[in-house]
Amino acid sequence: MNDQNTSTRPWHLRVDAAAAVDPAGHIVAPATLLVRFDHAPPASPIDPAPFACRVLSPHHADALPPAAARLDRRGHLLLPGLINAHTHLDLTHLGPAPQARGDFPAFLNLVRASRATDPADIARSVRLGIRLSLAAGVAAVGDIAGSVRGSPELTPLHTLASSPLAGVSFLEFFAIGTREQAAVDALHAACQSLPPARRIRVGLQPHAPYSVGLAGYLASAELADRHNLPQATHLAESPAEQEFIAHATGPHRHLLESLGLWNDTLARSIASGRSPVQHLRAWLDRPSRSPRLLVHLNQLSDDDLAQVATSGSTAVYCPRSSDYFLAHESFGPHRYRDLLARGVPVALGTDSILNLPDQALGHALSILDEMRFLHARDRTDPMTLLRMGTLHGTACLGLPESAVRLIDPKGADSRPLGVIAVRITPGDDPLQSVLQRTESPEFLCIGNSYA
Secondary structure: OOOOOOOOOOEEEEEEEEEEEOOOOOEEOOEEEEEEEOOOOOOOOOOOOOEEEEEEOHHHHHHOOOOOEEEEEEEEEEEEOEEEEEEOHHHHHHOOOHHHOOOHHHHHHHHHHHOOOOHHHHHHHHHHHHHHHHHOOEEEEEEEEOOEOOEOOOHHHHHHHOOOOEEEEEEEEOEOHHHHHHHHHHHHHHHHHOOOOOOEEEEEEEOOOOOEOHHHHHHHHHHHHHHOOOEEEEEOOOHHHHHHHHHOOOHHHHHHHHOOOOOHHHHHHOOOOOOHHHHOHHHHHOOOOOOEEEEEOOOOOHHHHHHHHHOOOEEEEOHHHHHHOOHHHHHOOOOHHHHHHOOOOEEEOOEOHHHOOOOOHHHOOOHHHHHHHHHHHHOOOHHHHHHHHOHHHOHHHOOOHHHHOOOOOOOOOEOOOEEEEEEOOOOOOHHHHHHHOOOOOEEEEEOOOOO
16 A cells, blocks of 8 residues: 555555454455545555545445455454543553552552653653554544643643544543642633644543542533533542542542642542442533543442433443452452443443553554453453444544444445454354454554544
């Protein structure tokens, strides 16, 4: 795809594959994909370029226009580009942290002590995360732009905006105790000069209930509605969070006291025995015109499950992160299947590279590996996993469902964010084969239709 033809006429690439699948449940096997670029082909498959594609069975391929180039991927399954609904690209430079496995307070201390704070270093870390995401077949992200020195940080947003990825850069903020109002005021100021939404939109990330007071959450909701910004938060993630919200004790209180943030107003707002989800009930019950993502949800009672289901939120589950923190030992198996049964969209995320296995970097930020993890552990249905890795992350990141639709049942063109190819075992069910193997995906093309 490095043809230097500068013609303004459409340019066609034909890909012959074992099968093509999309999250609507459409399957074509074997499959021929025709990609039509509006102009000359991109120099690289990960250079965004406007394209449309059409998937047909080979015996209908004669109806396709002649292609300028052909790829043989007959040992591969074609899929739409994947969506990582929750990640921290600015922490990528730290690498995996097996030493903090199962110790959430130690993990937070590691992040606070080691994360990049200089804009140039932050940008380098985000660029590394972008490269790893593309190597894993990810076309869109819900990235958390970590707060630096208590202020929203725009470097990850600007770095992502110059990349092939689509999605949202969530501006993380902390607003609790003695600094709650000052932090809310800083957030208001940051929202007055946000760039226009293109491939990367801006979102708001009240960090977590142990670092943002309820007033901070409600201020975030008001700003989100005013500026049409999606929101995300870490919620019900760890036993330390549960202890802090229910009893005002534990490592989170100790940290706030050491930073001079603890005060009587904060003490009166917690320690009522409630769960983190119930603690945020006023925020969750507040009608919202913009998407809201609830990340982790490792601790969910039946009442919590009902609260999430009626809130209109998207749940984001990071399976390998949950396993890293041994959440199942504290709270039992994650209830993502109960959420799905209640009609709650459950998208997949990787969280940061720190809580991922210490393995080849090409697998570090892989949504496909999150899908593989759940398939191996829970025998989760392959099509359900594909929807969790694609479709369920669209609306919460401001993307249409067409961004992950690869196949039109009537043979019409589609315009997905991207197309990936993954090797399969001949003769096996193609989607299940992808989940049972270990190879990384290969991007065939990335579009810019959603810029």
